Amino acid sequence: MERTGVWLIGARGSISLVTVAGHAALAAGLAPPAGLVTERPAFAGAGLAPLDALVFGGHDVRAVDVRAEAARVLAECGVPGLAAQVADALDTYAAAVRPGVARGGGGVIEALADDACGARTDAEAVDQVRADLDAFKAAHGLARLVVVNLASTEPPFPPHPTWADLAALRTAMEGEASVLPPSALYAFAAFEGADAYVNFTPSVGSRVPALADLAVARGAVHAGADGKTGETLVKSVLAELFARRNLPVLSWFGQNILGNEDGRVLEHPENKATKVRSKDHLLGKILGYAPETKVGIDYVGSLGEWKIAWDHVHFAGFLGGRMTLQFTWNGCDSILAAPLVLDLARLADWALRRGERGVLAALAPFFKDPMGTDEQRLVAQDEALLAWLGA
Secondary structure (H helix, E strand, O other): OOOEEEEEEOOOOHHHHHHHHHHHHHHOOOOOOOOOHHHOHHHOOOOOOOHHHEEEEEEEOOOOOHHHHHHHHHHHOOOOOHHHHOHHHHHHHHHOEEEEOOOOOHHHHHHHOOOEOOOOOHHHHHHHHHHHHHHHHHHHOOOEEEEEEOOOOOOOOOOOHHHHOHHHHHHHOOOOOOOOOHHHHHHHHHHHOOOEEEEOOOOOOOOOHHHHHHHHHHOOEEEEOOEOOOHHHHHHHHHHHHHHOOOOEEEEEEEEEEOHHHHHHHOOHHHHHHHHHHHHOHHHHHHOOOOEEEEEEEEOHHHOOEEEEEEEEEEEOHHHOEEEEEEEEEEEHHHHHHHHHHHHHHHHHHHHHOOOOEEOHHHHHHEOOOOOOOOOOHHHHHHHHHHHHHO
16 A cells, blocks of 8 residues: 655644544544544545545654644643544654754744754755655655645745745845745645645745745645634635625624734734735635624633634625624634544545646635635535635
């Protein structure tokens, strides 16, 4: 059986650990595949890689004991005891995690780094990452590799003048100044080896014209951005309801409170700005107009791995009557995100096997800010995904 590597950026973070532990639980028959889109009946004949063909490794800048952290995260997510049941898989994974890239990630992310590679230039960082990927592929005899970015959200990174030209970008990356943020450095490294790259964060990632050119030239595929797991998932369905019933939305306010390391990073205004833009832009595309909107994100440490979102929708009806809809989403983000990581790895692997190149627009239903399409309606996105698989 061919095996596919899944390389997780932010490898010691909550989503990565739940992904690896959850995969081991599925392989051992300890849990049903709830939450995996690709385990729906409609995907049965698509020829996706079986789950037990996936092998995990990753990069991280934080030095954390994988087994102990997984036990803590899973217990907070309501699955106590699972880490002990899949301890061997966690230990194997821990041995495959390498020091990550922090340069260019901004003050908050660089302050977290206690296990980062000491690259002096962007080019050197890409070379080190690429060497780790090649070593992982060789050690496990992997047919293909999918790199998934699950790291903390980066602050906005100003586009560099060389981003539009691959040759000029390579030259600029030889200097000591940061030309690309970490998310894009990982994408660069993945594409150099014709590997897939999936950006589950709102960070820049592969949204650099020169990197898009590199992906096509090397025969790599990429997708993103910002995994759609909770509040925004609900918004993408409810907004279409208002549009189809011709009920004008006057305002849409959303307040998010969350704990864990991601919440701590998003407490900083620069990092929060990247996330807010990703969460807030889809309403106008679905409704066809821009209502008054506001998105709040606040860190509440006591929530741990949980995230709570409260939304208030003010809308107009017949004869100008005004009404409201409110909903509360209370979810464990890692439990929601982890199965999607497995889905995306299988789908990106499938695209590589088919010889596709460039952006995988069909993976839009998994993202808040999908690349390659302006379609934001969840049902339409899902139908396009199934049509792509059928083709």
